[in-house]
Amino acid sequence: MREFSNLIGGEPRPADRTLDSVDPSTGRAWARIPRSTAGDADAAVTAARTAFPAWSAMPAAGRAHLLREVAGVFAANARELAELETRDNGRIITETARRDLPGMTYLWQLAAAECGAAVEGRTVILGPGSLGFTRRVPYGVVVGIIPWNSPISTFSAKAAFALAAGNTVVIKPAEQAAASTLRLGELLREVLPPGVLNIVSGLGEEAGDALVRHPGVNRISLTGSTETARIITRASTDALKPLAFELGGKSxxxxxxxxxxxxxxxxxxxxxxxxxxxxxxxxxxxxxxxxxxxxxxxxxxxxxxxxxxxxxxxxxxxxxxxxxxxxxxxxxxxxxxxxxxxxxxxxxxxxxxxxxxxxxxxxxxxxxxxxxxxxxxxxxxxxxxxxxxxxxxxxxxxxxxxxxxxxxxxxxxxxxxxxxxxxxxxxxxxxxxxxxxxxxxxxxxxxxxxxFEGLKDSGYGHDSVLANTREKSCLIET
Structure with missing residues (x-):
């Protein structure tokens, strides 16, 4: 049985309890993942908040350099990650190895190239001696909740663009297929500064609920079911968190x-x-x-x-x-x-x-x-x-x-x-x-x-660099 740990504050963090990860092709357990608690979720958010000031203040070129290094990690470990995901959720190796991993290497490179867009604003001449302009600013701590059907792809879509925009990130993978995401945590701790990326696995009603209710979380992005989106909406109302949902379909x-x-x-x-x-x-x-x-x-x-x-x-x-x-x-x-x-x-x-x-x-x-x-x-x-x-x-x-x-x-x-x-x-x-x-x-x-954004019960919002920023207005008169 292979053992995986959370990534919190740049360090591997096992949980007190574990869950079995089952190979769906055989029906037999093959690995153990953390069954994280509200305490683990709080530690991950705290680590992300601690890392946020330095990460958001880093010049866009510096973040871009690190994201290109992340793309290199994907390329160098593509086969291992593809096999982990295939064993964990049954997605055939020709999809994970030939479609997902090459595509995600490119996605991280694209996110690196778009770091500059996260700091661009607009200038408006309002009149003599009056200048208006906008600044794009990150939200802060972004939580990404990802599904079991395509963990590596959705992890990348949520983490890459949020990080490019200057946010720090906590990822909650689905308990049915968390192994590839947790392995990525092991690999990426050698590249990203501590606390910039955190990964906490476990049950939705435990670790997931603690994350969406946490007052230190500034934005939530879910890829999952419509019912889960309704639960998150109700749980996050007290803090008025911005939400992005990519949900189900009957296409x-x-x-x-x-x-x-x-x-x-x-x-x-x-x-x-x-x-x-x-x-x-x-x-x-x-x-x-x-x-x-x-x-x-x-x-x-x-x-x-x-x-x-x-x-x-x-x-x-x-x-x-x-x-x-x-x-x-x-x-x-x-x-x-x-x-x-x-x-x-x-x-x-x-x-x-x-x-x-x-x-x-x-x-x-x-x-x-x-x-x-x-x-x-x-x-x-x-x-x-x-x-x-x-x-x-x-x-x-x-x-x-x-x-x-x-x-x-x-x-x-x-x-x-x-x-x-x-x-x-x-x-x-x-x-x-x-x-x-x-x-x-x-x-x-x-x-x-x-x-990529749904309509009706398929959700709203998406994961791009600009979607992970807010536009702040400034007015100067002389």
Whole structure:
């Protein structure tokens, strides 16, 4: 059993109690992480507050230099970090090693390049002898609460830009998958000044609650569930903390008859919901809207593609889909398979779960097949509720207006996909579909240069350098 510690004030800090971290491909514990208390959370915030004056006063060029060194740590330790994350949450190694780690190295380099933007302001000539100007200032201590489905990526998005802006940071990883983040703490303590970055693992109702209620915390950024966001909102009201939430989704993937159907079939299946971390991604295009003239043809194409999906050892380069992250999430996903059947949705393929669909060595893991249902009723629970697994529903539509109506008939508004050769239609869809991000003829691409922000129950706010600063106005008269 591998042991991991918190990072507080630049030093490894074990907690008095621990939690087992379970390998979801086998169902067996492989590591222990701290089950932090309110006292651990307070120590981390205190360390961050102590480090804040010097870090925020450091010239932007100095912070940029250190963030480039952090990028170097990611590059030098990429394989180890990728394997840790794969073992901890089941995300296949081809995603963690080829997609996540190279992307995060670039993200830290980008954050370093944007340090200067954090200190830029505006000048306004108000009249003779009267000059107004603004300064961008950091908030102070920023808490980042990150999910289990993509810890390294969300850790980087929250920590890199907050640090670039001059804030100090406390990260709370999800208890289901904290190992890669805690290992990063071990590595980065050699680069960043003590207290600038702190990492505290544990349960949300213990360490997480203590952090969001702490009077020394100045901003909170969560990537997680809508229900967790509501809890944090209620817990943080006394201190009026600024909040940023990137939450769940039930994203529509809209295929028009004029689309490149081969490209669309790949986009709505392996790039969107099934092999994309076994559907455990917030932007999963789990509602596949297909124009009626090509509905049957698209279902056939999707079915043919999913026959090639291989479940198994997430550390194998040959595996194309991993397990569900935990026993709790496995029960949730398989419960929706039963709900869909009871609601009358028609099963196209999949629907099986458990150890019989993988090699015997992984029979104890949390496995669910890629599964597709069809229906014409967008009111079904499997069309409205976020499943967070490799389960999708296909619905036919006739007109552009009907596609928009179905797409927008959701409490969520995180992302959407549109597949068409018609440029005018593409622009109308970008305008009229209620989603923070709309992809056209592609899916699940999130370059750091573009903001990623949800609508409706999918949250608000984002993690950029400017989002981690406030604009302070000054007026001088002579």
């Amino acid at each position: 529509p993937n809209i295929v028009f008859a004029d689309a490149d159907l081969d490209r669309a079939a790949l986009g709505v299946s392996t790039q969107s919901v099934f092999t994309a971390n076994a559907g455990q991604v917030c932007v999963a295009g789990s509602r596949i809207l297909i124009q009626r003239p090509v509905f049957a043809e698209m279902i056939d194409r999707i079915t043919a593609i999913t026959r090639g999906i291989r479940l198994g050892d997430p550390l194998s380069e040959e595996t194309t889909m991993g397990p569900i992250v935990s026993a709790e999430q496995f029960q949730r996903v398989t419960g929706y398979l039963e709900i869909a059947a009871k609601e009358g949705a028609e099963l196209v393929f999949g629907g099986r779960s458990g150890g019989e669909i993988v090699d015997e060595a992984y029979a104890g893991g949390y496995w669910v097949e890629p599964t597709l249902f069809t229906t014409e009723d967008n009111a079904l629970r499997v069309c409205q509720e976020e499943i967070f697994g490799p389960v999708a529903v296909a619905l036919p539509f006739d007109t552009d207006e009907e596609a928009i109506a179905i797409a927008n008939d959701s409490a969520y508004g995180l992302a959407a996909g549109v597949w068409t050769r018609d440029l005018g239609r593409a622009h109308r869809m970008c305008r009229d579909v209620e989603a923070g991000t709309v992809w056209v003829n592609t899916y699940r691409k999130m370059p750091p240069g573009l903001p």
